[in-house]
Amino acid sequence: MSDALASLDDLSYWYPGEIPALVDVNLELEPGLTVVVGPSGGGKSSLLRLFNGLIPHFHGGRIGGTATVFGHDVSRTATRVLARDVGFVFQDPERQVVYGSVEREVAFGLENLGIGRAAMVLRVGAALERLGLEGLRDRRVGTLSGGERQRVAIASVLAMAPRLIVLDEPTSELDASGEAAVLDGCLDLAAGGTAILIAEHRLERLVPVATSFVRLAGGRVDAPAGRPILVGPPARLRPPAARSASADQPAWSTDQLVVGPGGIPLVSCGGLSGQPGEVLALTGANGSGKTTLLRAIAGLLPPLSGSVDRLPGRTAYLPQDPGALLHRPSLLAEVLWTLERAATNRPGPARGQGELEAAGRAALAEFGLAELAERDPRDLSAGERQRGALAVILAGNPAIALLDEPTRGMDELARRSLARVLDRLRADGCSVVVATHDRDLVAEVADRVLVIADGRVTESEPPTVGPVLEAKAS
Amino acid sequence: MNARALIVWSLAGLVVALSTTNPIYRALIALIAVNVLRTWSRPEQDLRFLVRAIAFTTVGAVFLNVAVGHLGDTALISLPGGWPVIGGPWTLESIAYGSDAALGLAAAVLVVAPLSYVLEPAELVDALPKVLERAGIVVAAALNLVPGIGRSFGQVRDAQTMRGWRPAGLRSWADVIVPVAITAVEGSLELAEAMESRAFGSGPRSRYAPRAWRLRDSIVVVVSVAAIALAVWARAAGVAVDWYPYPGLSIPPVSPAMFVAALLPAVAIWP
Structure with missing residues (x-):
């Protein structure tokens, strides 16, 4: 029996306005670190949003085929229900902050799940520690660097103890140090057994440890996708x-x-x-x-x-x-x-x-x-x-x-x-x-x-x- | 201070400041509120905006009253009567009345300001009854978008200016306002996505850490309720005398009951 966390069968999706974003996607998501690669506009964000039901429930549109995540039929299960199993981290750390302080922000998802106060305190502390954020517990989110904010976003998701964390180009808004901090945090989580699905352009850190790759272009998945390879430095355009x-x-x-x-x-x-x-x-x-x-x-x-x-x-x-x-x-x-x-x-x-x-x-x-x-x-x-x-x-x-x-x-x-x-x-x-x-x-x-x-x-x-x-x- | 205690304190300050036109009570409330802000405001809060807003409002209220009031015995200058609205005597009494109105407004703003300057939005949400909790969270989350909208306005104006845009009448601003508005809508949609993805609305919520209720909070509530009761009684009994500077200036009368009612909220100053 397959130990797939999620499977997509002949999955197609059209945003409102009949723009096809995903076409006949067949995919089985295994435990480990899965990296989604492909050109901009190839459908990566749309694919990721399927796993927690933002597509189709939040974005509307039309879906064909079937998507099953942890046994739930995505087209019949609301995002807020799937959120118990699937955490999602967005590109822009600024636009996913609900509360002003780090500690309360990390606790937000737990409050929504109705977790008891004592358990919440433990889980918030553990998530902050896991992402190296204990020292920032009392800080205002607005005073943090981009990398720190994105790690707070990951901690907020991690505290909810999802079985899968999905990250949509989490470093695209960050500088080099923020990027390193976020990707290292992801790698630590993967090493600790959390299933990770990440779309990312910066592959240097991820490629050596990823367990599988999904290549997406024009809304279609190339199967099977091979491990990305080093293609050597581009020629300097002008010495x-x-x-x-x-x-x-x-x-x-x-x-x-x-x-x-x-x-x-x-x-x-x-x-x-x-x-x-x-x-x-x-x-x-x-x-x-x-x-x-x-x-x-x-x-x-x-x-x-x-x-x-x-x-x-x-x-x-x-x-x-x-x-x-x-x-x-x-x-x-x-x-x-x-x-x-x-x-x-x-x-x-x-x-x-x-x-x-x-x-x-x-x-x-x-x-x-x-x-x-x-x-x-x-x-x-x-x-x-x-x-x-x-x-x-x-x-x-x-x-x-x-x-x-x-x-x-x-x-x-x-x-x-x-x-x-x-x-x-x-x-x-x-x-x-x-x-x-x-x-x-x-x-x-x-x-x-x-x-x-x-x-x-x-x-x-x-x-x-x-x-x-x-x-x-x- | 606990959010619920502070809400009751703000209510007491509002009742006293707005129940009479007497500047002595209003000034007392304003002074107490300033000290509460200085004692309890979160370290990162900058009070300069509040001070500027109050100063601007005060100047505006005084000028408006002087320019259109024309009442009172002590004329400072007199503009030709044929000038619409502003024509006529500009009097010392009008200045006094405008200042009193501004003082009332300032006191009202200052007693409500701690809800924003002292409390985290999350603490206010914690203080809400369950039925209003989700609406409160949405408001708190939306407030987080406000600084971003300000930055977006600056970026769009810069970008459009560099492409040749120049402000030329109201319509030209559409090239700035429309992108800012669209960006704000996008931001709120992304925030809604993020909240949904973290199970917002999935069922009954729990609360992480409402601030503990201490003896001081009880004292603040009891004293604030007493201030409200005293002010309402003084008003009903007719001992809370109002003050009007017309036709000639006079020293505001002081009622001991109202004076005490205005003094009681000072209990919140002590840390």
Whole structure:
């Protein structure tokens, strides 16, 4: 007899609006650590939400075939009932917090299950200890780092003692240290016998210990999925020696700049500059001031002292949340909005609607989004949205591009397409500044690296490119 | 302090502050509330917003009363009578009346503020009757989204500005407000997903750790109930004299019963 925890038989699912998300999926989930891999928009989040019934009960839509989880027919069992057996951790740690304090947050699920007070105290304590959070018990969740918050989310689920924990790209919003803390926490749980099902782009830590893999693309499962293999470092797009620093005038420069939010100095730097045709990486820990400096260069945050100068021309700015940019009915409409405004400020003959639309479609194609041009951005996966936001702001040849964590939620393929676009921007003479925690991206594209620490900006050598894991069958 | 004791204390402060127009009682209640906030507020709470809001309201109330009241004997300046609404004498008595109204408002806000500044939302939920518990949790969870909405507004405005958006009339703000609203709705849906995934609504709930009831809480409740009873009696018996500055300024009268009623809530200051 199979010891499968869950099984999907000929399972298909359509979101409302008849968009197919999963197609004829057959899958048996065994105990251990199972990693779901595949490109952005391939159906990973939809698949995971089946296991606790959020699909179809919360999202609606239509389901075909059968899904059985711990003996429950998912289509007939509410999520709040399945929650006794299946815990779920979401991508964004900020959007799953119910209470303000760590201890109460971890106890929330237990209260919902009606667990007695004495047992709750024990289980909350055990969950906090398991995730290394005992010292944060009395802290406000809002004062924690992203990694700590996500571990609180995992502890909240763990306290409910589910037989399976499902995690949907739990590190996509985190910096490198947060990512390590969360994945190490997951690995500890798996080693302790908890069944884990996780969708994750960062595979380096997971691959050696995972018991099985599910590869999902276009809503279909490749069976059987092999262990992802090392494909070697990507070629450096531009060696540092060939950097373009010979332009007469920098695209932007700072002079004795001091900036900070709310009038409080956070970053000070003497004479920074970015050259046309140069990709500059801005790194540093969470809260070090990367976004603050980027906003100051963009002219969005007035300096507390000193100044920032920019050459004439459009400055493109990518905020951390792509949702800040995407609210029109289609990706194409969003790109056209940028192009129309850029065209009105551009010297020379006006561009016709046809020309603008062609430029818009080309901008989307550059990020592999040509087929999604007419889709509502809110229907896209996190990775697709991020690429869409990049296409939206980079359309129309900006003179300066300031990108805040551009690889958030991206899979390896999308990250490489971004690297190619950055290379193209460099060739077009754009001055690019990328604020990022992504060491691989920095190694791949940066001509120079600036590090912010203790409020000071210093220059550092670009890191070497590490091994890259791709979800290919071995 | 236990949430239920604090709720009763706030109620007592409200009854005293709003049952007369006498500025002496109102000022006493406001002073006591400020000290309760200073003693009991959670360390991470910043009272500056509250202070700014009260100062803004006070200035607004005084200005409004002076500009449109035109009552009282002591004219400070006089604007032409033909000017609509603001035309006429601006009097010292109007300033006094506006200040009294602002003081009443400030006292009312200050006695309710500890429910937010002293208690965790979870403690308030614990204090609710079972029938309101789920609604309380939803409100507490929604409050967690508010800071995110503020950040979202800043991000959207920045992003749209960099794409060429400029504020030009009310309609242009749709390019900022719509994404913020959509993001807020998405955030609340994700939160609802997260709550559902943690068995919210699956059956009878238990409570993790309602704060223990101590002797001090009993004392606060007894004294607060006494303050309410005294204020209601004073009002009914006609000894709680109101104060009006018109037509000429006078010193507010003091009723011993109301004075004691206004003083009793000070019991909550002692830690």
